[in-house]
Amino acid sequence: MAQRTVLVVLFDDAQSLDVTGPVEVFAGAEKHTPGTYRIRTASLDGAPVRTSSGLTVVPDQALADASGPDTLLVPGGQGTRHPDPRLIEWLRGHGPRARRLVSVCTGAVLLARAGLLDGRRATTHWAYCDRLARDHPAVDVDPDPIYIRDGHVATSAGVTSGIDLALALVEEDLDRDAALTVARHLVVFLRRPGNQAQFSVQLAAQTARREPLRELQQWVTEHPGADLSVESLAARAGFSPRHFARAFHAETGTTPGRYVDGVRLEHARRLLEDTGDGVEEVSRASGYGTPEAMRRAFVKALGTPPAEYRRRFRPAPAH
Numbered sequence: 623m624a625q626r627t628v629l630v631v632l633f634d635d636a637q638s639l640d641v642t643g644p645v646e647v648f649a650g651a652e653k654h655t656p657g658t659y660r661i662r663t664a665s666l667d668g669a670p671v672r673t674s675s676g677l678t679v680v681p682d683q684a685l686a687d688a689s690g691p692d693t694l695l696v697p698g699g700q701g702t703r704h705p706d707p708r709l710i711e712w713l714r715g716h717g718p719r720a721r722r723l724v725s726v727c728t729g730a731v732l733l734a735r736a737g738l739l740d741g742r743r744a745t746t747h748w749a750y751c752d753r754l755a756r757d758h759p760a761v762d763v764d765p766d767p768i769y770i771r772d773g774h775v776a777t778s779a780g781v782t783s784g785i786d787l788a789l790a791l792v793e794e795d796l797d798r799d800a801a802l803t804v805a806r807h808l809v810v811f812l813r814r815p816g817n818q819a820q821f822s823v824q825l826a827a828q829t830a831r832r833e834p835l836r837e838l839q840q841w842v843t844e845h846p847g848a849d850l851s852v853e854s855l856a857a858r859a860g861f862s863p864r865h866f867a868r869a870f871h872a873e874t875g876t877t878p879g880r881y882v883d884g885v886r887l888e889h890a891r892r893l894l895e896d897t898g899d900g901v902e903e904v905s906r907a908s909g910y911g912t913p914e915a916m917r918r919a920f921v922k923a924l925g926t927p928p929a930e931y932r933r934r935f936r937p938a939p940a941h
Contacts, residue, residue: 625660626795629691629720632665632681633701633709638673639781640697640726647788650804655796664688666708674700685712693791694720697784698727698747710735722791723775726784730777734758742772747780785810831873834859839874842882846889847909850882882909887923890916894932901928 628648630641645661652659665671668684694717713736717723725733730746731754733739740760745751751765764770769778769787778787785808793801838859842850855878856866870878890908893899901913905928910916917927924931 625657626692627660627662627689628693628695629688630661630663630695630697631685631709631713632663632671632679632697633705634671635674635699635701636671636679636697637699637727637781638675638677638679640699640729640784641673641679643782643785644695644724644726644788646808647785647792647804650807651792651796651800654800654803658796662688662691666706666712685709685716688716690716690719692720693722693724695724695726696729696732698725698729698731698780702728702731705732705735713738721774724787724791725777726787727778727780730754733775733777734761739775739777742775743770744772744775744777745770745779746777749780782810832869834861835870835873839881843885843889846882846886847907850878850909852878883919883923886910887919890920890928891931894928904928 628645630645632641641663645663648659648661652661662683663679663681664683664685664687665681666685668681668687670678670680672678696713710732713732717733717736717738723733723738725744725746727747728750730739730744731750734744734754734757739758741762743762743764744754745764745767746754748765751763754761755763767779768783769776769790776787776791778784789801789805789810792804838855841858842855848854852863852867855870856863859866861869867878870876870881874881876884886909890904890910893904893907894901897904899907901916905911905913905916908916910919913928920926920928920931926934
């Protein structure tokens with residue numbers, strides 16, 4: 623297997639974890655399978671850069687001296703707000719030459735400015751998705767997934783999702799065992815698929831202002847198998863069903879039904895990933911009642927049935 627060069631672009635006010643997270647993943651894969659990756663860092667003039675956290679990083683070389691990498695990785699951070707025009711020009715000229723073009727967090731903004739995301743589906747940190755879509759209408763921005771692969775271009779959401787994406791790339795280059803070994807060493811999960819939402823259900827929904835509704839949100843997440851009909855939830859919160867539905871939507875930004883659907887799907891996914899419980903048992907525990915009802919929910923939301931989801935995303939047992 624030919625050694626793959628991973629070139630990480632550096633600039634002032636980059637997010638340090640956008641750089642070090644993926645680098646640690648590729649470095650771990652190199653230790654697992656020597657000769658796999660050659661990791662290089664480069665800034666515009668080869669000078670040290672100061673990240674947004676104050677950490678100074680000394681690059682290996684100047685971008686002008688960097689030969690065509692296999693994987694070109696662009697981090698995000700505050701430095702993407704007003705980038706040096708020379709950096710955008712370098713990306714425009716060299717980005718298409720890489721076999722694989724990768725961005726972490728708002729690194730997607732730099733790729734978009736260089737025209738490298740035009741006509742492609744992409745994501746970035748949730749707080750910048752609207753701006754990316756507004757400023758670059760030729761880019762199909764999806765704010766939900768933690769990372770997206772579109773041809774040879776891969777974009778990821780905020781900060782730690784860069785680690786998820788890097789692990790997926792290692793699995794693609796080597797195999798699942800190598801990626802699992804790296805994930806265990808870093809004490810992170812290797813089961814966050816790219817289409818997983820950037821937020822859990824609780825984080826995605828707003829927290830209700832009124833205490834009865836706020837407490838009810840938490841109760842629902844802890845009891846996905848209970849009777850979670852509007853009538854039952856309204857009674858628990860001390861509202862009439864009609865008043866409850868209106869108040870819940872006004873304060874959380876979603877309907878009770880959608881919130882419950884998200885909680886049950888998230889709970890079922892965790893059980894499929896973390897336990898050996900059968901599909902029928904998981905469906906009951908998650909409030910679906912029957913395996914068929916759970917299958918329909920999975921296919922609708924994730925495009926895959928529960929058994930296939932488990933096969934793809936449950937970690938292999940440690941040896």
